[in-house]
Structures are given as structure tokens and as C-alpha cells.
Amino acid sequence: MITKNVRSTIASHLMLKKGDKVLVAVSGGVDSVVLLDILGRLSTEYSLSLIIAHLDHRLRGEESSEDARFVAKLAEQYGLPLIGESIDVRSIAEERKVGIEEAARFVRLRFLRKAADDAGATKIAIGHTANDLAETMLFNLIRGAGMTGLAGIKPVNAPFIRPLIEISRSEIVSYANEHGLSWREDRSNADMAFTRNRIRHQIVPALSELNPDVIGALLRTSEIVREEQDAFFELLERPWQEALKIEAEEGKICLNRAYVAHVSIGIRRALLRRALERVRGDLRGIGKVHIDSLCQLIASARAHGEIHLPGLLAQVQGGELVLISRYSRPETVAPQEVPLG
Amino acid sequence: MITKNVRSTIASHLMLKKGDKVLVAVSGGVDSVVLLDILGRLSTEYSLSLIIAHLDHRLRGEESSEDARFVAKLAEQYGLPLIGESIDVRSIAEERKVGIEEAARFVRLRFLRKAADDAGATKIAIGHTANDLAETMLFNLIRGAGMTGLAGIKPVNAPFIRPLIEISRSEIVSYANEHGLSWREDRSNADMAFTRNRIRHQIVPALSELNPDVIGALLRTSEIVREEQDAFFELLERPWQEALKIEAEEGKICLNRAYVAHVSIGIRRALLRRALERVRGDLRGIGKVHIDSLCQLIASARAHGEIHLPGLLAQVQGGELVLISRYSRPETVAPQEVPLG
Structure with missing residues (x-):
């Protein structure tokens, strides 16, 4: 069921084409473990070459190292190459005078892009789920972030693809259990993102009591917003060209x-x-x-x-x-x- | 302060012009009592004629009648004409086979339109606040209601105007207390709209812990969405005219x-x-x-x-x-x- 839904997400957003070389970002958490497993199952059909990428943020001491060893073992099990790196995010945050979360995001994106380049990967698959999308929309809404915020997370933002973006976290956990997959619980959420964590553990459950399919509702809203935004930006192109005198540099x-x-x-x-x-x-x-x-x-x-x-x-x-x-x-x-x- | 903000809302949305005859919907609750008081203060400046409209839904027995008497006394105090009506909403809901809330909305709008017609009023002022807007946006978001839902409540939807739409409920209560106004507490909310009530009493307070100005954030988001929607619909007019063969009837x-x-x-x-x-x-x-x-x-x-x-x-x-x-x-x-x- 979930594999079918992922296949339909991949098809409708043109995420993969035959012969793609895909770098899969694997943290060791349930989302990325399931992402890897499903892409593994689709790799024959799409003639994919998969490469696993794992970044050790060194934010949780021994636990971080255990995550890295867990992912290395996973790569062995699936018989896939692994690109791993260990970066001290905390010192980068201090150096750049930004928050831990912002530094982690920056370091992570830089690592994934470089790993993809090095490996000659055409796509980078990330395990964002419909819950991440919903949480991001709520997070942006609370801050008053306008249209782009309401559109949430893009399914495709080349070279990034998010094959699980239409699947809820509960479906993902069910899949993992049914297929006997093991994963690592990430206990860093509480420290890393207070607001995000409150949204996940308090706001979303409270909203779910009002609509059990609130995740689905937010997913549909994000699709509608994105669709209308795309159409709007396309229509705006004509007045934009009229208005533009010089885009010199x-x-x-x-x-x-x-x-x-x-x-x-x-x-x-x-x-x-x-x-x-x-x-x-x-x-x-x-x-x-x-x-x-x-x-x-x-x-x-x-x-x-x-x-x-x-x-x-x-x-x-x-x-x-x-x-x-x-x-x-x-x-x-x-x-x-x-x-x- | 709040009068200044209401004046700015009125100006920026072109809600009133000099000499307007305004029907003010007064339930007796704090929002509509403050609305009436502020419009009273602005009536010289704008040369307004005000008429009070009150609908007794008969949903809360003796309390409903007391509300009606309270509003009648208010009309006397302000020296303004009152159009009152009493309608059994419950029997209309049964007759039309719709929920109480939908019936109340239908009856209320019909009453206000008719009262405005009868009185020759050019505008109908409603006491919706920024909290109502925020609650409506969240309500729509939870249901997955798309762009119109995210735009929330329109400040102006002729003949309706909402001069308090940019003011939070807490500011309104402060104003009422400062100016020694009295009002009636509406205890019907709990019965009338379970979801809405949960949003008001649980979701909004929880979001306020994450952003104390979440009401302001949602207000700004609704403005951005409405602004972009207006621009989009305007740009869509050209392809629409190209696409349209016959809008026969x-x-x-x-x-x-x-x-x-x-x-x-x-x-x-x-x-x-x-x-x-x-x-x-x-x-x-x-x-x-x-x-x-x-x-x-x-x-x-x-x-x-x-x-x-x-x-x-x-x-x-x-x-x-x-x-x-x-x-x-x-x-x-x-x-x-x-x-x-």
C-alpha cells in the first residue's frame, strides 16, 4: 500500500527517471530507513543506482557515533556504497554565530550536495514525510510566513526529491514494523527545535482530535497553494517583462x-x-x-x-x-x- | 489606541464614506458592544447614521430574551433606532434538515440583509475580530479548505464591513473595561460549535505559547493570501476570456x-x-x-x-x-x- 503510494508520488512529481543515480540521505531514523528500503525495492524497476549518505553532526556524543555505525551496517546489508562524514556542527554554529539548528541545516545541505557531486548522483532523496510537511506549514503559519510558508516543503526541489512526502509518519512506522526493519530513535529533537517539537507532540495531536486526517488536509492545502502559486507566477511573467528595464547584474x-x-x-x-x-x-x-x-x-x-x-x-x-x-x-x-x- | 487602529482599518479597506447609514449587528457580546461604541465615536467625523440590529435566535431560553432586553437598553442609552427580531432557529434547522449552526448563519444573514434594506442602510457592520479571523483560518486549515479558506474572513464583503477585524479580542476586552462598558457573556458557544470552541480555548492558547502574537501572524498571512489571490484572479482574466466560448445562462x-x-x-x-x-x-x-x-x-x-x-x-x-x-x-x-x- 505505502509502496504503491510512494510510486504514485514519484510518478506524479516526475521524481525519478530510469537509470537515475540516487544519493539517499539516511540518518538512521525510521523515515530514512523506510525511504531506503522502498527505493531499494523500486531500484530494479527504475534501474536505479543507490548510494547512502550519512552525516554525523556530533551533537549527541556516543549516540551520534552509534547512529553512524548503524547506518554503516545498513549499507552492508543492502550491499550499497556509503558516503559518511563527521562534522562538529556546534563549533560551526559558534564560528558563524548562528543557532545550532541553522548550522546543522547548512552543514547538512552542503554535505549532501558535495557527496552527490562526488558520487555523480543525479538526485538526492530525503525522507521528509507528510507529517514534516504539516509541521512545517504550521510552523510557518505561526510565524506569519506568507504563501511560500503555506506551500510547505516542495516534493521536488532539484536535485532534492522527497518520495515520502505524501505518506504519514504512522504509515511509515507500520511499514517498518511489517517489514521487520530496525531504526534508531533520535532523541535530539527536544534540544534542537523547541517550537517544532511542541508542534509535533502537542499541536498536531490536538488538531488530530478535531480532524483525524489533519495531516492529509494540510497535504492537500499545500498542493493547492503550490499549484496556484505556480499558475500565478507564470501569469505574472508578462507584466514582469513589461516592468523590467534592466536586470543588469x-x-x-x-x-x-x-x-x-x-x-x-x-x-x-x-x-x-x-x-x-x-x-x-x-x-x-x-x-x-x-x-x-x-x-x-x-x-x-x-x-x-x-x-x-x-x-x-x-x-x-x-x-x-x-x-x-x-x-x-x-x-x-x-x-x-x-x-x- | 484601538480607536486609532479601527480608524486605520476603516480607511485602508475603504469601509465607510461620509454620510453612510450603517446597520450595526449587536448581539450584546463584548465584540459588538465595543463595535457600537467605537462607531458611535466616529459617527460625527463620518456623518454616520447608525441603526442597531439584534436577532434573538431563541437558542438559550430566558438568556436569549435577556440579551434582547440588554440590547434594547443599549439602543436607548445611545439614542439609536433598533431593529429587533426573534426567530426560532432550532425549528428552521429541523425544517431545512441542517445543523443549528448553519441554520443560525442563514437566518442571521437573511435578517441583517432585510433589516438593512428596510432601514435604507448602505453598510452592515459586524463585530468580527482578529481572533475570529485566526480561528476561521485554523478551522479551514484543519478541514483542508484551500486558498479561500486561508484568506479567512474578508474585511469588506459588501454590504458587510468588519471594522474590528484587525483588533485582537484581548484589546477589545481592555477597551470595554477602560470605557466602563458592560456586555453579556454568550454561554452558547460550547453547544453551537464544538470544533470552533476547541480552536478558541485549546489550539489558539497553545499556539500563543509558541508565538505570543500568533493572532497578528495569522492576520498578516490572511492579508498576504488575499492580496495575492486578488492579483492572481486579475491576471487570470485574460486567459479566462480566451477560454470562454459561451457563458450562455x-x-x-x-x-x-x-x-x-x-x-x-x-x-x-x-x-x-x-x-x-x-x-x-x-x-x-x-x-x-x-x-x-x-x-x-x-x-x-x-x-x-x-x-x-x-x-x-x-x-x-x-x-x-x-x-x-x-x-x-x-x-x-x-x-x-x-x-x-
């Missing part, structure tokens, strides 16, 4: 002020959000109030003027709106990646 | 099959959703699976074919896709109205 964009001032307010705001996103790399910290102030700048009678927004400078110069980044480009970590649960 | 729409089949999948789905909504009046009960089957029908090699969808019949006839409603038009109750908390 990274970190600077020049728009036709009169055009932007005269489209309807909704389109104007969408164009400005897109421009900010292109200049800054993402929209973190940008709120309605910032877009409002940009609209005022454009609409003002003055020929010249400027305002400072988070991370950038906006100038009107006669008929042009110029947006200039005040940062160098961030490292190219996919902006929508979320921490693993 | 109510209950039937005819689309250009080849056009719909050849736009990108996201636009195709958006066009089909819009067509279904136009034919049926709303999208209740329509899911991704139904849109998928419509896409298959259009894409099939067959010149003729038909499928049944909830409430309508879809036929392909050569180059046309024809959608025919199987119901008579529902009563014109605004589809986005939500039950009052």
Missing part, C-alpha cells in the same frame, strides 16, 4: 516606475515582491509595511528619492525604480530547505 | 477545449476551478481529484464524453467543454460568510 534591478505605478495594486505589490526577492535572494524580514513604503516612494510626485529596506536600498530616479542589495549574495543554499525533523 | 458554461488543453497545467486547473465556481456558485466538495478527472476528459482522444462531478455534469462535445449545473441556483447567501463566534 546580481544585486541590482531597475524597473519602469510609471508602469509599476499604474498597474493595479495587487499586481504592483506582486511585482515589487518579485523584484525584492531577485535582488536579495529571498523575502525574509520583508513585510507588508515595506512593500507599502515602496509603493509610496513610487507614487510620490518627487523625481528623486530613496528609502532603506531590510538588506537593500530603493531609489527612484526620474522614470526608474532602482533596487540595490546592501549585502553580498548569500551562499547558494536552497531558500526553501527546512530542517529535518 | 446561469448554470451553464462552455469553454474552448483546445485552448484549455494547451495552457500550462497550473493555468488549466485555475481556469477549470473558475468555471466550476461560476457554474455551481462555489467550490464546496470539489477537490483536486475532480479537477484531475476534468483534465483527463479534456485531454482524451475521444470527440465526445461526459463525467459527473459533485453538483454538475461535464461534457466534451468536439472542440467544446460544457459544464452544466445539476442544481438550481442556491439562495444568494454570501459564500464566505462565517458563523459569528
Whole structure:
């Protein structure tokens, strides 16, 4: 049943094609153990070559090392190559002055990308489940994160694929038990992500009492949001091309002020959000109030003027709106990646 | 402070213009008592004529009658005309074979519209707060209600206006206490809406522990969703006009099959959703699976074919896709109205 559902997820999101070389991220937890097992079963049908990747974050001392040994044994059982690495995430967090969770996410993505490159893998499979998706949506909703937040986790964000994204955690645990799989419990959740953990252990169960299929409901909502977002961005391409004067280089964009001032307010705001996103790399910290102030700048009678927004400078110069980044480009970590649960 | 915020909500959503005659829905609860008081303070500035409307649902025996007397006294204090009506909601629910909550919503909207007509009111003011908005969004999210659900409650849905929609319930209670207002506690919530009540008394407090301003976060999210939806629907107008062959009469729409089949999948789905909504009046009960089957029908090699969808019949006839409603038009109750908390 779950294998059938995973196959349908893979097909509908075009996750795999025949002959793909897939790096499978295996932490040793139940999600990734089941992911590996199912991909193993599909590997003949899709002529897949699988490679296991395991990162030891060294955040839980001896337990972390045991996880690494567990995954090594798993690789032996399945007869698959293993790329393992051990990185002291805590010291990287201190060095970069970021939280443990953010550092872990950064280190993890860098490791997976490099491992995939080294192995010549075309895809990186990650064991995110429908529960991770639901938790991420709720997490974003609580923070007020707008549309991208509500879309949750993308099933495909090349080279990453998430074949379990439409499967609930309870189905995954059932599968593991039925197939006699063993896995490692991750006890780090409580330390690593307080909010996320509260969502998992308190909010989701409370919501499940109101709708037993709340995970399915959130999954459907994320599909609808993503579908509408895709259609919207496609339709926005025409006014965007009309508005764009010069996308001269990274970190600077020049728009036709009169055009932007005269489209309807909704389109104007969408164009400005897109421009900010292109200049800054993402929209973190940008709120309605910032877009409002940009609209005022454009609409003002003055020929010249400027305002400072988070991370950038906006100038009107006669008929042009110029947006200039005040940062160098961030490292190219996919902006929508979320921490693993 | 709250009066200033209400004034800003009124201005930014163009809720009132000078000389408006406003029917104010007053249940006697704190939200509507504060709404009335604030509109009273603004009535000179806006040259408003206010009329109070109160519906006695007769759901709580003597308490309901006391509510009615309380509102009558309020009208006297403010020196405003009162339109009151008493309707046995329970018997209407039985007659129409619907739940009490749905019947109450239907009766209430019909009463308010009729009272506004009778009084020649141009606006109907309702005391929905940011908490009602947040609770509605969570309620819709739990059910998996898609974009319209995430947009929550509209600040303006003519003739309805919601001047308190950006104010939290705690601010409203503070205002009432500061200004020495008295109000009636509504003890019917527990009976009337189990899920809604659980959201109010369990889910929202739990989320507030994770983000004390979760109500504000949901308010901002609803604004972003509505803004993007408006822009999207505006951009969709062009492909919609291309796709539309005949919108002959109510209950039937005819689309250009080849056009719909050849736009990108996201636009195709958006066009089909819009067509279904136009034919049926709303999208209740329509899911991704139904849109998928419509896409298959259009894409099939067959010149003729038909499928049944909830409430309508879809036929392909050569180059046309024809959608025919199987119901008579529902009563014109605004589809986005939500039950009052």
C-alpha cells in the first residue's frame, strides 16, 4: 500500500527517471530507513543506482557515533556504497554565530550536495514525510510566513526529491514494523527545535482530535497553494517583462516606475515582491509595511528619492525604480530547505 | 489606541464614506458592544447614521430574551433606532434538515440583509475580530479548505464591513473595561460549535505559547493570501476570456477545449476551478481529484464524453467543454460568510 503510494508520488512529481543515480540521505531514523528500503525495492524497476549518505553532526556524543555505525551496517546489508562524514556542527554554529539548528541545516545541505557531486548522483532523496510537511506549514503559519510558508516543503526541489512526502509518519512506522526493519530513535529533537517539537507532540495531536486526517488536509492545502502559486507566477511573467528595464547584474534591478505605478495594486505589490526577492535572494524580514513604503516612494510626485529596506536600498530616479542589495549574495543554499525533523 | 487602529482599518479597506447609514449587528457580546461604541465615536467625523440590529435566535431560553432586553437598553442609552427580531432557529434547522449552526448563519444573514434594506442602510457592520479571523483560518486549515479558506474572513464583503477585524479580542476586552462598558457573556458557544470552541480555548492558547502574537501572524498571512489571490484572479482574466466560448445562462458554461488543453497545467486547473465556481456558485466538495478527472476528459482522444462531478455534469462535445449545473441556483447567501463566534 505505502509502496504503491510512494510510486504514485514519484510518478506524479516526475521524481525519478530510469537509470537515475540516487544519493539517499539516511540518518538512521525510521523515515530514512523506510525511504531506503522502498527505493531499494523500486531500484530494479527504475534501474536505479543507490548510494547512502550519512552525516554525523556530533551533537549527541556516543549516540551520534552509534547512529553512524548503524547506518554503516545498513549499507552492508543492502550491499550499497556509503558516503559518511563527521562534522562538529556546534563549533560551526559558534564560528558563524548562528543557532545550532541553522548550522546543522547548512552543514547538512552542503554535505549532501558535495557527496552527490562526488558520487555523480543525479538526485538526492530525503525522507521528509507528510507529517514534516504539516509541521512545517504550521510552523510557518505561526510565524506569519506568507504563501511560500503555506506551500510547505516542495516534493521536488532539484536535485532534492522527497518520495515520502505524501505518506504519514504512522504509515511509515507500520511499514517498518511489517517489514521487520530496525531504526534508531533520535532523541535530539527536544534540544534542537523547541517550537517544532511542541508542534509535533502537542499541536498536531490536538488538531488530530478535531480532524483525524489533519495531516492529509494540510497535504492537500499545500498542493493547492503550490499549484496556484505556480499558475500565478507564470501569469505574472508578462507584466514582469513589461516592468523590467534592466536586470543588469546580481544585486541590482531597475524597473519602469510609471508602469509599476499604474498597474493595479495587487499586481504592483506582486511585482515589487518579485523584484525584492531577485535582488536579495529571498523575502525574509520583508513585510507588508515595506512593500507599502515602496509603493509610496513610487507614487510620490518627487523625481528623486530613496528609502532603506531590510538588506537593500530603493531609489527612484526620474522614470526608474532602482533596487540595490546592501549585502553580498548569500551562499547558494536552497531558500526553501527546512530542517529535518 | 484601538480607536486609532479601527480608524486605520476603516480607511485602508475603504469601509465607510461620509454620510453612510450603517446597520450595526449587536448581539450584546463584548465584540459588538465595543463595535457600537467605537462607531458611535466616529459617527460625527463620518456623518454616520447608525441603526442597531439584534436577532434573538431563541437558542438559550430566558438568556436569549435577556440579551434582547440588554440590547434594547443599549439602543436607548445611545439614542439609536433598533431593529429587533426573534426567530426560532432550532425549528428552521429541523425544517431545512441542517445543523443549528448553519441554520443560525442563514437566518442571521437573511435578517441583517432585510433589516438593512428596510432601514435604507448602505453598510452592515459586524463585530468580527482578529481572533475570529485566526480561528476561521485554523478551522479551514484543519478541514483542508484551500486558498479561500486561508484568506479567512474578508474585511469588506459588501454590504458587510468588519471594522474590528484587525483588533485582537484581548484589546477589545481592555477597551470595554477602560470605557466602563458592560456586555453579556454568550454561554452558547460550547453547544453551537464544538470544533470552533476547541480552536478558541485549546489550539489558539497553545499556539500563543509558541508565538505570543500568533493572532497578528495569522492576520498578516490572511492579508498576504488575499492580496495575492486578488492579483492572481486579475491576471487570470485574460486567459479566462480566451477560454470562454459561451457563458450562455446561469448554470451553464462552455469553454474552448483546445485552448484549455494547451495552457500550462497550473493555468488549466485555475481556469477549470473558475468555471466550476461560476457554474455551481462555489467550490464546496470539489477537490483536486475532480479537477484531475476534468483534465483527463479534456485531454482524451475521444470527440465526445461526459463525467459527473459533485453538483454538475461535464461534457466534451468536439472542440467544446460544457459544464452544466445539476442544481438550481442556491439562495444568494454570501459564500464566505462565517458563523459569528
